[in-house]
Amino acid sequence: MPDAVDLIRAKRDGGTLAEDDIRWLIAAYTAGEVADEQMSALLMAVFFTGMDSAELAVWTDAMISSGERLDLSGLAAPTADKHSTGGVGDKVSLILAPLVASFGVAVPQLSGRGLGHTGGTLDKLESVPGWRAALSNDEILAVLAEVGCVICAAGPDLVPADRRLYALRDVTGTVESIPLIASSIMSKKIAEGTAALVLDVKVGSGAFMPDRTSAWQLAQTMVRLGQAHGVRTSALLTRMDTPLGRAVGNAVEVAESVATLRGEGPADLVAVTLALAAEMLRLAGIDADPAAALADGRALDRYRAMIAAQGGDPDAELPVARHAELVTAPSAGWLRALDARAVGIAAWRLGAGRARKEDPVSAAAGVICLAKPGDQVEAGQPLLELRGDDQGRFGRARQALTDAIEIGNEPPPPAEPVIDRIAG
């Protein structure tokens, strides 16, 4: 049996861990036989010395082996999924899953909740009355067979090693490591059983990876890892300097998603969603233009069926916040920047997000961007609408926005929402 201290020292000193050692380590940690303080020291060593691609593939595989794998082989349809590294106003999953499903591709979106300034897909959908995030594996397969798409919580038996590792990384300053991020994301997506996967790697102030170089490295690492595990994988690098679309929060993002499914979405959100949809269809072997399904209502029908299949009422009124305040333009000119991170933190402080994973979120709280970078604005014109149920929270939300708005004499340079594509 290997000794955890020897493995920590080997990794610390720049060595490569052997396959058996990695498998033992992950299994023993998940079983509680390797202590948290040993694993956190190893994770910090990985932060500094990295992992080579063979190590990372084994590490990821060992994580997957800590739990069960979903078996989607009984579905008649090809499968494809998308994962986003998380951004502000990123409601793409709500639109994309039914959109791609409307072309006969099964989309098994096992999702997480939000932590910090980026929201979670499940938190957003839970603002729909009656909708349930927790499904059994049988329910997941039934909704996929019936509707073609499902958005639900990953069950406790899917990569339990990641559950423990993620909680540990969160409190030990070992989140921002490309191999650790890549293995956390990819282990869950591979265990989920999808045959194809598109990664939406966000770049910019509101993203997990603020700079393009590290976002590109992360994307590359994940694409390789997917392929090593037999999942057709590609990645898009997309811009996250400013919120995606206009709505940031939970119910407000559901409403914007429905509008987009009706063909009335904001241009940046539509562009990112269609680019991801085209990539998913390509990987699933389907030659079609996804824009058609937004125009003719097919994607919206699929969304309504998915909501209903998970107990939700697609016609129910969404919660509306009790209080709203405006943030106005301090001067006239071109809106050059509206910082994603600042808006995300404002929405979070208004109640849309949580600080600890056991905290509840407010369905109605959030921020609406009334103007987008590139718009010409008048002094005093409303730029943001803050919404929340608790008036006491507006002050700190406004504080987060202090430096969020930049107005200048010239329009900003054009910023295409999709920056780069890393094909498998």
Added chain:
Amino acid sequence: MPDAVDLIRAKRDGGTLAEDDIRWLIAAYTAGEVADEQMSALLMAVFFTGMDSAELAVWTDAMISSGERLDLSGLAAPTADKHSTGGVGDKVSLILAPLVASFGVAVPQLSGRGLGHTGGTLDKLESVPGWRAALSNDEILAVLAEVGCVICAAGPDLVPADRRLYALRDVTGTVESIPLIASSIMSKKIAEGTAALVLDVKVGSGAFMPDRTSAWQLAQTMVRLGQAHGVRTSALLTRMDTPLGRAVGNAVEVAESVATLRGEGPADLVAVTLALAAEMLRLAGIDADPAAALADGRALDRYRAMIAAQGGDPDAELPVARHAELVTAPSAGWLRALDARAVGIAAWRLGAGRARKEDPVSAAAGVICLAKPGDQVEAGQPLLELRGDDQGRFGRARQALTDAIEIGNEPPPPAEPVIDRIAG
């Protein structure tokens, strides 16, 4: 109140921790408010990014503040102590403390036990029938006042932060970090209350620091740290390629120490002991030749008084091992090397050392070096005598010695025991 994760991330990213943050961290960790997994991640970050001298001084001071400090100001004599980073056959403390005390300097040697292949001073002295390592603070002061030297265990209230940190480092691969080693050693020596301190930093295969550069850096770091805390500190770098003296074990090292105090010690052991004694006397402001006290029996008298003051019988027979085996020279020639680490491991496996801190040690087990590097030997001439109570242990002890002995056609280059001196 600072957040432990923020401090870990700051250190990880090469930042400098503020004084208040360091003090909070050490206090909160000692109180159990910062978790082991957070501290081990921070320690691993320190392994990679280091600490600057201001951070290290505060870190060490915060460790000292976690417990009590011994107050030696009531003693009439000047105080001086020695700390060794640990080597094989390093019984210097047993000789040095009474030797320096015989010149009117009070020597408060608060010591530890052995772990791994280097022995502990307390383990060695415990082979003297009746001798007690555990003294109260009042007893320590009484023995110091009466005899002039004391060798005893550090109490649980002396730097409790180090007790927790050391146990954590041991299982998390974060032992080999110069700032962490330096703060661990120096916090205890400063808390012990000595006014002057000489560090014996060992270099070579049997030492904690195998290479001269890192040994020199460690020595420099500790000398600066001592001076920053008002302790007159200097360091010697001494050779640890081969055991110091001829005896490696517990009772066998006590016997060799007594022989040395009688003026019959092996040359390398005498040289290192006298160099350290001269340094201690110099720092204590006393101009004298320490060799005189070995020649005229003053140091031996002091040793006997110290043993008796701590309940021991200096005239008692020491335990003798039930079994002995010889290791002989495979060929004729010059003994060029007799590896310290290998001999240390052999003695350990014979029972002289412990694998876990709760293990007992054998008083009688050990190794006697019948030849030293530089000696000319015949084929079949005994080079080592292995001693132990458990015959089953001899096989693995011999295995450790497989590559320990090097015999050649030429004598080895001369190797002065003292390599360098770092004066404060």
